[in-house]
Amino acid sequence: MADPTQKPATDFLDQSEIDKLLSQTAEAAAPKPMLVGTDGALATDAKIEAYDFRNPAFLSEAELRRLRLLHEDFIRYLSARLSLYLRMEFGLKMAKLTTVSYTKFTESLPSPTHLTLFKVDPLAGVGILDLNPRLALTIADRLLGGRGHSVKAERYLTEIEIALIEDVIVIVLEEWCAQWKAEQELHPLTIGHENNGRFLQTSPKDAIILAMTLECSFGDCSEQIQIGVPYYTIEPMVKAMQARRQKDNAVTTTVKHAEWQKSYDRITMPVRAEWQAFELSLREITSLRVGDVIEMPPSLCSDTRVLLNGTPKFVGTIGLDTDRVAVQLTRKLPTEDLAHAKSDGRKNS
Numbered sequence: 001m002a003d004p005t006q007k008p009a010t011d012f013l014d015q016s017e018i019d020k021l022l023s024q025t026a027e028a029a030a031p032k033p034m035l036v037g038t039d040g041a042l043a044t045d046a047k048i049e050a051y052d053f054r055n056p057a058f059l060s061e062a063e064l065r066r067l068r069l070l071h072e073d074f075i076r077y078l079s080a081r082l083s084l085y086l087r088m089e090f091g092l093k094m095a096k097l098t099t100v101s102y103t104k105f106t107e108s109l110p111s112p113t114h115l116t117l118f119k120v121d122p123l124a125g126v127g128i129l130d131l132n133p134r135l136a137l138t139i140a141d142r143l144l145g146g147r148g149h150s151v152k153a154e155r156y157l158t159e160i161e162i163a164l165i166e167d168v169i170v171i172v173l174e175e176w177c178a179q180w181k182a183e184q185e186l187h188p189l190t191i192g193h194e195n196n197g198r199f200l201q202t203s204p205k206d207a208i209i210l211a212m213t214l215e216c217s218f219g220d221c222s223e224q225i226q227i228g229v230p231y232y233t234i235e236p237m238v239k240a241m242q243a244r245r246q247k248d249n250a251v252t253t254t255v256k257h258a259e260w261q262k263s264y265d266r267i268t269m270p271v272r273a274e275w276q277a278f279e280l281s282l283r284e285i286t287s288l289r290v291g292d293v294i295e296m297p298p299s300l301c302s303d304t305r306v307l308l309n310g311t312p313k314f315v316g317t318i319g320l321d322t323d324r325v326a327v328q329l330t331r332k333l334p335t336e337d338l339a340h341a342k343s344d345g346r347k348n349s
Helices: 015-029 061-086 102-107 133-143 159-178 231-249 282-286 298-302 335-348
Strands: 090-101 114-121 127-131 187-194 208-218 221-230 271-274 304-308 311-321 324-332
Touching: 061 090, 061 133, 061 159, 061 208, 061 231, 090 102, 102 208, 114 159, 127 133, 127 159, 133 159, 133 208, 133 221, 159 187, 159 221, 208 231, 221 231, 298 304, 298 311, 304 324
Parallel strands: none
Antiparallel strands: 090 208, 114 127, 114 187, 127 221, 208 221, 271 304, 304 311, 311 324
């Protein structure tokens, strides 16, 4: 007989059964991250972090901070050198230091502009220095004897103007290379000039560029200078800088042994041996006469304290060496015993 409590079989599912099937399907389809440890076992606590493959960052925050400090020194030295060269104050301030792709860097370059392509020997890769035309024309006017007033023209530079500012560009590149002298000796070389960044092909499109933007104030002209260097160009120096910092920060425990100097040979120091036998009252001391004998326990001979310049340093055993009294040192007094002996000496005095 059929069970009257059992539901009749049908080809249709109710809403609760549909929801149950959907939840089971979602759980089965959800990927579970699995990491394999060094011992071959699966790591259950997997930490997942978001990563932007379109804008990868090869430098950590600590590395960017060190590079920022290095380039701040570069800005300070460059400002002083350009001020002396142009005989007029040339203010510089870092506006931005970041890593971007080569495509984004070239698309951000203004037009018209003046671009200088340079290489750094012995490193690989080509860097880009972007100099705003208004700032370049103001510098050229100053080099020709002008007062450094801002030039309002928005145009490309002529060959004569490019030749005038070439020395200024070389100064910028020399100062940038000089900041890496602790890692490697670098020599800059300009290889060409361009006026539009959209047609540049000095690096792959997905190459990472270390881009730095400088705010310049020269007379009444306030413009920008941009320097873009491929990451693969500075990568050897960044690694060398990291290795040097790790070496400097490493704690080395080296035992230093004292060395005898010849100048110590003629230095004299008072040495005496003493015992802490017993205490006498002042009346007993005044009653002593010549010939009286004070009996001391024999164990004091092996507890003789040796004082150097009035400070207890050693404990030894007293005895005779032929016809002379000698003390054989048995142990050195620790620091706490020395402090205690000094306090006892102050009390007795």
